[in-house]
Amino acid sequence: MFAFIARQPVLDREKEVFAYELIFRDGKNNCYPDDERDATTAKLIAKNYLHLGLDDISCNKKSFINFQPERVLQGFPPSLDPENVIVELYDGVFNHDSLLSICKHVNKMGFKLAIEDHRLDPKWNDFLPYIDMIKVNTTQSDYETVAKNVHRYKDTNVQLIAEKIETQQDFAIYKDMGFDYFQGYFFARPEAVSQKNLPTSKLTLVELMGASSSASFDIDSINGVIEHDVGLSYMLLRFINNPMINKRYKITSLRHALNYMGEVEIKKFIALLALANLSDDKPSELIHLSLVRAKFCDLVGIEKNLGSNPPLGFLVGLFSLLDALLDQDMRSLIDKLPLVDEVKIALCGGQNDLSMYLLLVKAFESGNWLKVIRLAKILEIDQKRLHSLFNEAIIWGNGVRKSISPHFPESKT
Template sequence: MTDTASLDQASQPLQLRNFFLARQPLLDRNGALFGYELLFRNTSANEADIDSDLSASAGVLAHAAQLGLARAVGDAQAFLNVDTEVLMSDIFAFLPRERTVLELVGTVEASEPVLWRLAELTGHGFRFAAEASRHGSRLGQLLPLIDFVKVDLRAMPAATMLALVPRLRGTGKRLIAEKVESQAEYKTCLDLGFDYFQGFYFARPSVLTGRKLSPSQQALVELMNLVMSDVDNIDIERAIKRDMTLSINLLRIVNTPAAGLRQRIDSLSQALLVLGRRQLQRWLQIMLYAEPGTRGPGHTPLLMLASTRARLMELLAQRLRPGQRQVADIAFTVGITSLMDTLFCVPMADLAEQMGVSDEVADALLRRTGFFGELLRLAESFEQMEEGGDVLPALRELAASGDDLAELEMAAFEWSEQVVRYAL
């Protein structure tokens, strides 16, 4: 397998001891990516080493800002949590104000110094967000100085939300529905008039009986089966050429910078020769998430999540099992496959059976067990914003050092950003 984005060629690595980055997308009303909320989490078992994840993040943010937030968010907006101490600091000089939204945590009081500081930073082009239930009665004092109001679906009774949202809409602030975890919740919030939506509802499987693959998806699946069989390259090339759109899309995506190739691929025969079958299979797997029948802004988040997860698992496998190329290949495949139940709206057990995956891959996808299951569980835990979770146990079981996590995540984010940019 060709190494698609060597860490040696990546930007200067972040030297962030015992931290990883949780990154959760915010989507607009069309399902397109608007921004990411970023939160640095501590992986140390000794919580006494730091005052809190948030206060420790001030120094982390300073390092990240100097190296460029674009590595973590691409062209999207960055939502960064700040407390009063961080708010009063001077780290904002390093942040790109046109791409940064500072989210006030619940401990921020609407005191005169805080309001003065908000007004000062607003004058410099920064924007602010606050969550309604966490600030309660203070929200009214903060409203004139903030641009976004978040509403946590888990922290507010439905009746209260139904009464509050129309009043908030009347203020002209942009509303963000937070912790949206199902399509039903998304539809309700859409009807209420929310502007943006945060949560992993788009990645939740919704099993539809009788759903069939689109013609282009079916062609991709059949082609993947050919690639993994013993047929000659000429037979694979003929199969690709039967679908002109597939041929064009494949050549476009293998020429993305994410492929890490030093030469341009101009023909299908050249692609097969230069890439090899394992590498070709990965690009076909990615293309399933961006196939023409479903292409559009609504599919960008799922493609971004799947490609980031797969690349991160591959990098973790390379770090933990150096020199074992097949292990890294399998880790990528498990990561990219782990969201195909959502993509195809079929149970993962059915997918695993239809694809004829190995027992260790099936164990990872269905039970999160074994080496690849641990990698998948670790990657999934990085995506969540909640405190605690499975990060520490998974890190211990994998014997992975927290020193490398931010570096590997940033490399995965950058790689995925390149993939999505060229795949859609």
């Protein structure tokens, strides 16, 4: 059970998610929590709040989990599967021989092992038979030293992970150098700011986005737009029959689906559909991240008694990565789209309640717990409650993403 946790994607060379690194709030230095206080906290949260299992938080991908070396010597919890968990260790205060002994121990238990070092120091030569990956913090590394040493690790089949990759240029540099995986939010930034027009094929989606952002609503006109597009009709039925959305009825017709969902949920679906279909040739993690943000901001809005028509919190979270999806400056992009003023202000960096929700979800994503605490006080929402809402958003995003896109594998890779 993981109650207080953040996750950060680790992407491969094709910008698809290979794994998630898990960051624990209650563990020492964001490590896997293992002391008595953490165990007590876990039981309390499990009893009172929605909680996550490892498969929920990692979306059935592999998980990087950081352990204190002394915790490794005590043994791993039996719930951790060597097929799906990659043990991450920091050099820390352990001497060469002690750390080497720990690496041998992890290797013998069948877990893959990642070590963090920002210089690719030759001291790791003795460790190479027992480790699988080395993580390089690119903000602390010397480019020339790293480039000179890459071949030593490639020759021994040790994979290299570049951390703190925050721009598309950084990604290209370390990809060309030969790195295998990349960690950072470079994929959530525009590749190049350009002033291109939306394709004509997207006009229907833009029309529907306008409906999702409007307080007025005409179900007949929405039905007319969707029923003339086979793809939209299929997506609507697939969405409404997802167990995360509808656990009681089997929906078979377009009109039945629209009537069952109701105005607010239709608006959310329209926004989801528009975003999913505007994201050609983009990493699927962008849509996944947008889904979690949408649900979290929506839940915070409900907690703060924000009106739901239109679903402003949902729209702000969902469209918060539009600039990366369409490779346009957010401000110029928002001017082209039919969004209400409150949403536009938040998305363009202005200050209002909705912008506070965005800051909060970004703090959760990065594991910036001090910022979470500060924003919780400002919003006057209990921190444990916020963790519960974030967990709920993750579970919802995991389920809904399969309904709006065929690109998410269900099995572990």
